[in-house]
Amino acid sequence: MLEMAARLPGVTADLDALLRRVAQRDADAFAAFYDNTRARVFGLVTRVLRDPGYSEETTQDVYLQVWHNAGNYDPAAGSPIAWLMTLAHRRAVDRVRSEQAASQRESRYGAANVDPPADRVAEAVIQLDEQRQVTECLGSLTDAQRECIQLAYYDGLTYSQVSDRLSANLATIKSRMRDALRGLRKCLGVS
Amino acid sequence: MPGGVVTEPATPDLMTLATPYALHAVSQAEHDDIERQLAGAPELVARAFADEVRAVRETMAVVSTATAVEPPDHLRDRLLAAIDAHGPVRQTPQRRDWRSIVMAAAAALVVGLVVVGIGWSIRPAPNPTTAEQVFAAPDVRTVSGDIPSGGTATVVFSRERNAGVLVMNNVAPPQPGTVYQMWLVDAKGARSAGTMDAAAVAPSTTAVLPDLGDSETLAFTVEPGGGSSQPTTPIFAQLPLS
Numbered sequence: 297m298l299e300m301a302a303r304l305p306g307v308t309a310d311l312d313a314l315l316r317r318v319a320q321r322d323a324d325a326f327a328a329f330y331d332n333t334r335a336r337v338f339g340l341v342t343r344v345l346r347d348p349g350y351s352e353e354t355t356q357d358v359y360l361q362v363w364h365n366a367g368n369y370d371p372a373a374g375s376p377i378a379w380l381m382t383l384a385h386r387r388a389v390d391r392v393r394s395e396q397a398a399s400q401r402e403s404r405y406g407a408a409n410v411d412p413p414a415d416r417v418a419e420a421v422i423q424l425d426e427q428r429q430v431t432e433c434l435g436s437l438t439d440a441q442r443e444c445i446q447l448a449y450y451d452g453l454t455y456s457q458v459s460d461r462l463s464a465n466l467a468t469i470k471s472r473m474r475d476a477l478r479g480l481r482k483c484l485g486v487s
Numbered sequence: 488m489p490g491g492v493v494t495e496p497a498t499p500d501l502m503t504l505a506t507p508y509a510l511h512a513v514s515q516a517e518h519d520d521i522e523r524q525l526a527g528a529p530e531l532v533a534r535a536f537a538d539e540v541r542a543v544r545e546t547m548a549v550v551s552t553a554t555a556v557e558p559p560d561h562l563r564d565r566l567l568a569a570i571d572a573h574g575p576v577r578q579t580p581q582r583r584d585w586r587s588i589v590m591a592a593a594a595a596l597v598v599g600l601v602v603v604g605i606g607w608s609i610r611p612a613p614n615p616t617t618a619e620q621v622f623a624a625p626d627v628r629t630v631s632g633d634i635p636s637g638g639t640a641t642v643v644f645s646r647e648r649n650a651g652v653l654v655m656n657n658v659a660p661p662q663p664g665t666v667y668q669m670w671l672v673d674a675k676g677a678r679s680a681g682t683m684d685a686a687a688v689a690p691s692t693t694a695v696l697p698d699l700g701d702s703e704t705l706a707f708t709v710e711p712g713g714g715s716s717q718p719t720t721p722i723f724a725q726l727p728l729s
Contacts, residue, residue: 323570330563339556352562353629359566360629360643364622374541378548385547389511430553448512449547455507456514467503474506481546 311376319367337384344388358384392452433483441476509543620648651696660685668710671702682714
């Protein structure tokens with residue numbers, strides 16, 4: 297974690313303290329927490345939902361949950377950013393699945409593509425290096441592993457749906473997912 | 488965990504589910520099943536599982552830099568308005584001087600007159616208790632949409648709490664002599680959820696929707712005078728409450 301903290305100066309270092317203040321209903325701390333994390337949350341949610349309107353709504357839900365549940369954050373269970381991104385991913389996946397259940401997703405999302413607005417310069421310099429590293433690490437996975445991550449993490453499928461989709465057995469899919477994550481973790485130096 | 492109360496021992500399979508579990512790539516039923524198994528699993532297994540979950544989530548948190556996209560600015564405004572509607576936590580009861588008591592009494596009188604006058608009214612400021620409950624609800628949900636004449640309307644609501652909080656941002660005021668009226672629409676029809684006149688449509692307005700019932704949609708119409716008992720003009724904006 298120390299290594300990660302060193303690589304994410306503006307993010308990991310302060311989030312702990314901000315979350316503690318948010319738990320005390322400090323609106324300024326909440327705004328700062330939002331500003332420090334919004335691009336990651338909105339980006340992930342958008343990647344999963346592929347619809348700008350739904351992504352905004354879900355992002356808002358995520359931060360309302362932060363506002364209300366900041367006190368539940370347990371530093372022993374992981375970093376603040378992992379807590380937040382887990383929450384964001386859970387919300388996005390829930391939304392995808394409820395839309396799928398209503399069988400609206402295909403028609404409403406269709407081939408909708410989200411054009412990411414130009415990255416803000418301020419964060420770009422730090423992030424660029426990180427993004428490059430992440431991209432490289434994703435690139436170091438096998439195609440089959442990457443496909444698994446895409447379907448499970450970004451498309452919101454369960455591992456058994458992934459196995460149906462790829463006509464591979466469950467054990468194969470589970471081990472592909474595990475190997476993909478281990479590969480990424482090692483490559484990114486997450487301890 | 489000795490004692491044999493566990494009817495279903497942790498299968499050797501459990502650990503292979505740690506990564507799908509951490510990625511939310513299991514169904515709700517499997518999720519519940521995994522948690523049940525974990526509760527009965529030997530501590531060593533439970534800890535190994537938790538470690539794996541943590542490692543996966545830290546890793547994906549780093550990976551999230553690759554998909555970062557700046558959200559639009561209005562999201563920040565909307566969010567902060569919603570938080571504001573939630574209201575600050577009251578620390579200690581404030582000592583009130585005579586002036587604030589008189590003001591409160593005057594305000595209560597005005598609200599009373601309005602309620603008597605039209606039979607229903609939108610609350611000018613949300614009841615913090617209801618808003619608090621909505622934001623705290625596990626099923627809290629946000630829907631928002633653009634108002635064709637400008638601005639946005641956002642409803643944060645909870646079916647469990649049977650209530651919602653409406654936040655209007657940058658909505659143009661209604662024409663003189665008319666109000667915006669909100670309607671909760673269900674299969675049986677529309678019922679009024681209150682009105683907003685020009686004075687109420689500030690740059691950012693919040694209102695509590697105390698009883699959602701079975702309503703599927705929050706609709707907006709322009710109504711003459713102080714409002715109508717049923718919509719008399721076409722709906723100009725609506726938000727699905729689902």
